Amino acid sequence: MVTIDSLPNEILVQVVLEVRRGNPSDTDLLHCLLVSRRWHGATVPVLYGNIAFKNLDLNRFLQRPSLPNCADYVRSFTIRVRRSETPMPGATLEQMLDMASILLPALKNLKSFSLTDDMQLDTNLHTDNSRPVSSHVVVALVNALPSSCQSMELDVVPRDRRNSHTGWGTTHHVCDSVRRVLRRMRDVRIRLWWMCPALFGTTRGGAYTPISAPHLKTLVVSPHGFRALLCDSQDPQFMNLRSTWASITSALERFVEAQSQGLGDAKIHAVKIQKSSINSVCKTGVRTDILARKSFLYPLQSTKQDHFMIRQHDERDLVSAIPSIQTMLEGNLWVNTVGGARLPARVLKASTKAEFEFAISCVPQAPEMYTADEWRTQNPEHSTWVWENEAATGLKLLSGKVVEGEGYLNVEPILESTPRGWKRGRHYYASRLERDD
Numbered sequence: 001m002v003t004i005d006s007l008p009n010e011i012l013v014q015v016v017l018e019v020r021r022g023n024p025s026d027t028d029l030l031h032c033l034l035v036s037r038r039w040h041g042a043t044v045p046v047l048y049g050n051i052a053f054k055n056l057d058l059n060r061f062l063q064r065p066s067l068p069n070c071a072d073y074v075r076s077f078t079i080r081v082r083r084s085e086t087p088m089p090g091a092t093l094e095q096m097l098d099m100a101s102i103l104l105p106a107l108k109n110l111k112s113f114s115l116t117d118d119m120q121l122d123t124n125l126h127t128d129n130s131r132p133v134s135s136h137v138v139v140a141l142v143n144a145l146p147s148s149c150q151s152m153e154l155d156v157v158p159r160d161r162r163n164s165h166t167g168w169g170t171t172h173h174v175c176d177s178v179r180r181v182l183r184r185m186r187d188v189r190i191r192l193w194w195m196c197p198a199l200f201g202t203t204r205g206g207a208y209t210p211i212s213a214p215h216l217k218t219l220v221v222s223p224h225g226f227r228a229l230l231c232d233s234q235d236p237q238f239m240n241l242r243s244t245w246a247s248i249t250s251a252l253e254r255f256v257e258a259q260s261q262g263l264g265d266a267k268i269h270a271v272k273i274q275k276s277s278i279n280s281v282c283k284t285g286v287r288t289d290i291l292a293r294k295s296f297l298y299p300l301q302s303t304k305q306d307h308f309m310i311r312q313h314d315e316r317d318l319v320s321a322i323p324s325i326q327t328m329l330e331g332n333l334w335v336n337t338v339g340g341a342r343l344p345a346r347v348l349k350a351s352t353k354a355e356f357e358f359a360i361s362c363v364p365q366a367p368e369m370y371t372a373d374e375w376r377t378q379n380p381e382h383s384t385w386v387w388e389n390e391a392a393t394g395l396k397l398l399s400g401k402v403v404e405g406e407g408y409l410n411v412e413p414i415l416e417s418t419p420r421g422w423k424r425g426r427h428y429y430a431s432r433l434e435r436d437d
């Protein structure tokens with residue numbers, strides 16, 4: 001008699017993968033576990049292959065008695081800190097991340113690690129649930145990554161920093177830990193509040209020496225927000241550069257030059273969203289491609305809601321929340337998958353090759369992105385200044401830019417133009433064009 005248990009192994013594995021791809025929650029897979037010992041064996045690697053947690057589930061997972069048994073199957077580990085969620089019962093966020101760092105070395109086949117925090121620094125920091133994680137926790141996590149791990153994403157706001165000049169600060173320096181693992185990494189995404197050239201090299205006796213990272217395929221470095229700062233402004237090589245952006249991009253240039261094997265078709269992107277000027281509601285999204293020595297500038301404007309409009313280089317406008325816009329600016333190098341795992345896009349694309357097979361059960365999740373028409377149909381009461389001004393003047397007032405060669409690192413923010421015969425009001429009304437008669 002032919003039974004479900006007479007399925008050949010390859011087909012059984014395909015069935016389990018389809019179950020996972022069809023249902024990102026674990027419920028259906030848990031049923032597969034119970035069919036038979038064979039089904040159990042085929043299901044466990046898929047169930048634990050790409051684990052992703054928000055605050056509460058991480059706590060539950062870490063408390064599980066069966067944890068050591070599934071450790072070998074974990075290939076990617078995603079932690080998403082969600083500030084809007086209720087605090088974890090019995091453990092602070094820091095304690096939980098500390099527990100995760102104790103677990104990490106046991107994940108001997110881990111390929112990819114992601115820690116992201118949706119914290120908005122502009123919100124107040126008075127409740128326990130809105131404190132940034134401290135840098136010693138981030139350092140503990142990075143240091144605990146097993147040597148098998150080739151991809152890493154850190155998008156966090158560590159609370160403290162190093163400052164050798166004043167002696168104030170901490171000895172837990174996130175950049176030092178990142179640099180140590182960068183040597184073996186293939187895909188890295190770093191978005192930190194504080195960062196410095198120690199990410200890519202060491203300074204001894206006044207000389208900055210970039211490290212070698214021969215396996216690197218993609219690197220995204222993004223100073224967090226507008227007020228991003230250097231960890232240690234006393235680094236003699238970089239102290240004359242005023243901003244984090246200038247120090248980081250110039251250190252990246254030197255890092256790229258120092259790779260003896262060359263970086264081939266790797267993507268090395270520095271990304272920022274900068275405010276244009278005091279009198280402008282326009283922001284500028286910048287992606288600097290260090291290998292191509294080119295910066296791509298995109299105008300952004302608030303829709304007077306949570307969403308922002310981004311004007312692409314073909315002049316089409318898209319509308320989304322800042323996290324999706326940030327992803328787009330970065331060149332979509334890291335993506336969300338259904339079920340919550342965050343992975344390098346390169347790994348997902350190649351997931352049918354043996355090396356990346358662990359990602360085969362992951363389905364990329366399309367970012368929430370609207371065309372201008374879609375968005376305006378859904379939000380007829382909202383608009384952007386530039387849409388209103390362009391409707392009034394009948395002219396295009398805002399365009400993206402590409403800056404190449406000399407000066408590609410020092411990009412000027414994009415401003416909305418003021419056409420002849422029109423003027424801008426003062427302060428808040430500087431956004432609105434009026435006829436100048």
Ligand SMILES: [Zn+2]
Nearest residue numbers: 175195196231
């Ligand atoms: Zn640093």
